[in-house]
Amino acid sequence: MAAERYEGLADFVKRGRGALAAGPVALIFAEDEVEVESTIRHHAGLGFRAIVLFAPEALALAGEAAELVHRVDWDTRAEGAVTAAVNAVIGAAPGVWLYTCYNAEYLFYPFCETRSVGEMLAFHAEERREAMLAYVVDLYAADLGRFPDAVSRETAMIDRTGYYALARPDPATGHPRERQLDFHGGLRWRFEEHVPRDRRRIDRIALFRAKRGLRMLEGHVFDDEEMNTYACPWHHNLTAAICSFRAAKALKTNAGSTFDIADFKWRGSVPFEWSSRQLLDLGLMEPGQWF
Known part of the structure; x- marks a missing residue:
């Protein structure tokens, strides 16, 4: 078409x-x-x-x-x-x-250099999964003097460390929801004083199969709780990464934060290689049973 x-x-x-x-x-x-x-x-x-x-x-x-x-x-x-x-x-x-x-966001999944997104989702569907968790991995320019909006594909950096997960409580019971976690890290963690609490998570259900009656809620989750899980009950599943300049761009263009941030680089910064292998090696996505 x-x-x-x-x-x-x-x-x-x-x-x-x-x-x-x-x-x-x-x-x-x-x-x-x-x-x-x-x-x-x-x-x-x-x-x-x-x-x-x-x-x-x-x-x-x-x-x-x-x-x-x-x-x-x-x-x-x-x-x-x-x-x-x-x-x-x-x-x-x-x-x-x-x-x-x-x-200014870029999807990566295991072996994406040689396998299409359709092939990947076909395998995921065979495992009886209808959604896939993606981690939003923050990208930022290496030199904010040269790139004041923090966006530079050629000099992009990522955090190699500083990621963690917390239990996601069910508001109705107060108990943790099964196979659901709130993931944190990157710029939203390092500069959390400039980020509203409800926008600090880096997990997003970014790939999903539409079905009648399904509704996406604020925060990139769904009203079908099984679709918000990171894996099925019996083994680990594929996850993906969305490498994103969005947080860096917002922090450096917002008047409330830009003057407080001279540089995004820290001891955990490494150049982004634009490869799925780097993200797999850093544990920022999971191949599950797909090889």
Whole structure:
């Protein structure tokens, strides 16, 4: 299906069913113009059957990137805008694998250099899994003097250490939920005084199969609790990583934090190699039983 532009979410749900006919489908939410084209190209290279870009009407996009996406005019910064869009797509595409991310974010999964996202999800589905946990691994420029918005793909750094998990309590019982954890680390941990408490988690259910009645909730979790688990009861499953400039960009463009941060580098910083092997070696994603 040729890429097309839609005048809002309702128009896309009405006319864009062809883009959602077969998955996996990537839903990319552009909050600004930073690295939108590289985000599109990266995910196109992973083998998504379709890429849907939700972006403000004024965002400029041309050339190859424009040809690769189905574009939906959408105020991505409005309260609840991402959740509303995802839930509308879920309702329009039952049975289809979906993926969600923002601009300046890049999906990695085990062996992604040689295996397509469709192959990976086919294996995951064979293990009777309908969702996949992804860790948001913060990227940041090595030199904030040269890159004041903290975004530089060529000099990107990541934290090799400083990640941890806490039990996720069930509000109804106060007991930990089975096979669910709240994961923390990266810039949201090191600069937590500048990050609201409800935005400090780095876990996200980023890949999932749509089904009738399913709803995504705030915080990138779902109303089906089994879909929020990191593994099935009998063994470890695949997990993925979303390498993201989003936190760094926010911390350096927000007036409340930018002057308090002279550098993101610390003793745990290492150059990002843009490879799944580095992320596997650092324990930032899990191959499960997939080899």
